Amino acid sequence: MRTKKDYIKGLSKMKRNIYYDGQLIDRTDELQMDCLNTIGTTYDEAAKPENQELCTATSHLTGEKINRFTHIHQNKEDLHKKQDMTRMLCQKVGGCIQRCMGIDGSNAIYNVSFEADKVKKGETNYHENFKKWLTRFQKEDLVGCCAQTDVKGDRMLRPADQPNPGAYVRIKERTKDGIIVEGCKVHISEASVADEVLVLPTRALRPEDKDYAVAFAVPGDWEGLKQVVTIHNLRPRDHYKRGFVPGATDSYMIFDNCFVPWERVFLAGEYQHGGACALLFALFHRHSYSGCKPAIGDVIMGMAALGAEVNNIHKQSHVREKLAELIMTTELGYAAGYTASDLGKAEVYIPGVGFVPYGPGSFIPNSIYCNVGRCLSGEAVWREAEILCDIAGGVVATFPHEKDFINPATGEALLKYTKRNPNMSSEDQAQFWRFLGDAMCSATAGIHNIGSYHGGGSPIMEQIAITTQYDIESRKKLVKYIAGMSGGDREALSKKKAKK
Numbered sequence: 218m219r220t221k222k223d224y225i226k227g228l229s230k231m232k233r234n235i236y237y238d239g240q241l242i243d244r245t246d247e248l249q250m251d252c253l254n255t256i257g258t259t260y261d262e263a264a265k266p267e268n269q270e271l272c273t274a275t276s277h278l279t280g281e282k283i284n285r286f287t288h289i290h291q292n293k294e295d296l297h298k299k300q301d302m303t304r305m306l307c308q309k310v311g312g313c314i315q316r317c318m319g320i321d322g323s324n325a326i327y328n329v330s331f332e333a334d335k336v337k338k339g340e341t342n343y344h345e346n347f348k349k350w351l352t353r354f355q356k357e358d359l360v361g362c363c364a365q366t367d368v369k370g371d372r373m374l375r376p377a378d379q380p381n382p383g384a385y386v387r388i389k390e391r392t393k394d395g396i397i398v399e400g401c402k403v404h405i406s407e408a409s410v411a412d413e414v415l416v417l418p419t420r421a422l423r424p425e426d427k428d429y430a431v432a433f434a435v436p437g438d439w440e441g442l443k444q445v446v447t448i449h450n451l452r453p454r455d456h457y458k459r460g461f462v463p464g465a466t467d468s469y470m471i472f473d474n475c476f477v478p479w480e481r482v483f484l485a486g487e488y489q490h491g492g493a494c495a496l497l498f499a500l501f502h503r504h505s506y507s508g509c510k511p512a513i514g515d516v517i518m519g520m521a522a523l524g525a526e527v528n529n530i531h532k533q534s535h536v537r538e539k540l541a542e543l544i545m546t547t548e549l550g551y552a553a554g555y556t557a558s559d560l561g562k563a564e565v566y567i568p569g570v571g572f573v574p575y576g577p578g579s580f581i582p583n584s585i586y587c588n589v590g591r592c593l594s595g596e597a598v599w600r601e602a603e604i605l606c607d608i609a610g611g612v613v614a615t616f617p618h619e620k621d622f623i624n625p626a627t628g629e630a631l632l633k634y635t636k637r638n639p640n641m642s643s644e645d646q647a648q649f650w651r652f653l654g655d656a657m658c659s660a661t662a663g664i665h666n667i668g669s670y671h672g673g674g675s676p677i678m679e680q681i682a683i684t685t686q687y688d689i690e691s692r693k694k695l696v697k698y699i700a701g702m703s704g705g706d707r708e709a710l711s712k713k714k715a716k717k
């Protein structure tokens with residue numbers, strides 16, 4: 218397994234194809250260091266003896282010890298551990314740990330490539346290709362990002378109907394050695410600091426969309442790929458240092474006549490499997506949210522409770538109500554993920570059919586619980602911000618900059634007027650407002666809220682998944698029976714359960 222130092226050294230050798238604000242930058246540019254330190258935590262923590270259970274796994278391909286972020290879930294325990302590892306690591310960096318896209322994309326393609334080969338009866342070799350790619354990914358302990366979201370052009374048009382054929386990433390040409398792709402994936406987190414980019418479709422596809430059913434992996438600096446990155450760093454501080462400085466990046470990834478050799482292609486034209494791949498990545502990713510969102514909830518809870526203490530209002534009943542609400546959202550999100558792990562199996566749910574075996578035997582979390590958890594906690598971000606805003610009062614928005622606390626003309630007075638709770642030092646109270654300002658009033662804070670809301674799919678996507686997979690008919694029959702209406706069935710639900 219690699220160290221954080223090896224990871225950064227690997228990035229330093231990659232070709233320059235990352236554009237930031239009009240400049241071509243190195244992957245190890247100072248601007249990306251906060252992000253590298255955040256992902257670096259996944260290497261540092263996996264090396265600690267006390268984290269071996271949670272942060273490492275045994276590869277089912279080689280039998281070797283690997284970082285859990287490169288693992289394919291073999292059982293329920295693996296699903297539980299991924300959720301708990303994600304929560305633990307996100308707590309350490311105070312937000313997104315940024316390495317889950319690779320594990321979620323790998324688990325999706327691992328299953329879908331197997332199913333596509335099965336249907337093609339030996340015509341394709343996607344699964345073996347993917348296993349070769351995965352073996353190297355695991356051995357070299359690489360960071361992967363997952364490029365799913367296309368620019369999508371006119372939202373009312375399907376891929377093949379778009380006036381710009383590249384509005385969704387597509388196969389432009391097939392050659393005997395591989396495929397040539399074009400298009401643009403957007404909002405791709407950590408692509409600018411990833412070794413490998415996993416590309417897969419964004420939505421369900423029709424036969425005429427078959428050129429859009431494409432999944433492959435290329436290094437982040439591959440010929441024919443350009444990245445335009447936005448980097449989300451907090452305002453630097455000279456005097457009042459933070460305990461940990463998180464960072465994140467998101468890229469537009471432009472594929473321009475990009476050649477991908479067949480051994481790196483895992484789907485090419487199988488439109489039904491393209492849609493399945495989109496859904497499965499979203500499912501694994503929503504399961505990851507059941508680890509990261511509770512960790513973000515832990516930080517929000519800490520901020521709300523400390524904010525109340527700094528304001529000396531922590532014993533007031535309205536504060537108790539708000540803290541209780543934060544705990545409920547956080548732990549219901551976690552509980553949904555826990556249940557999704559516990560009900561995990563090597564099957565997927567097909568509406569109208571029920572659970573069917575899927576993939577070569579690796580474990581897939583339960584879809585209803587992944588989706589309800591992500592939707593509940595994703596939509597709650599604005600309410601959580603409202604609670605923090607309420608408890609904090611206005612000071613979080615107008616707290617003076619750090620140098621005003623250093624300046625002899627203003628520092629002493631500012632510290633004196635910062636004091637609220639008599640039992641906490643003014644210095645700690647000031648440091649708390651600086652942190653809450655980072656978390657609520659910075660550009661990064663706004664970006665994180667939008668990421669928490671839309672990342673993994675907007676709430677409407679979860680609502681569609683929940684309502685198409687939930688057995689609403691059985692519930693209607695149950696109520697018809699209880700109400701004494703025609704067509705009622707007292708056993709409707711238990712029959713379904715027994716069938717499973």
Ligand SMILES: Cc1cc2nc3c(=O)[nH]c(=O)nc-3n(C[C@H](O)[C@H](O)[C@H](O)COP(=O)(O)OP(=O)(O)OC[C@H]3O[C@@H](n4cnc5c(N)ncnc54)[C@H](O)[C@@H]3O)c2cc1C
Binds near residue numbers: 362366467673
């Ligand atoms: C910070 C951040 C990080 C992200 N990281 C990643 C990543 O690493 N990898 C990745 O692949 N993606 C990533 N995403 C993308 C994320 O998954 C998408 O933002 C999300 O799926 C919504 O897609 P969109 O942004 O294109 O929104 P849109 O599709 O533009 O949605 C806007 C609105 O239009 C509605 N709408 C769209 N289409 C239709 C339709 N056909 N009919 C009716 N209504 C419609 C939506 O419901 C929504 O209300 C990230 C997003 C953010 C904000």
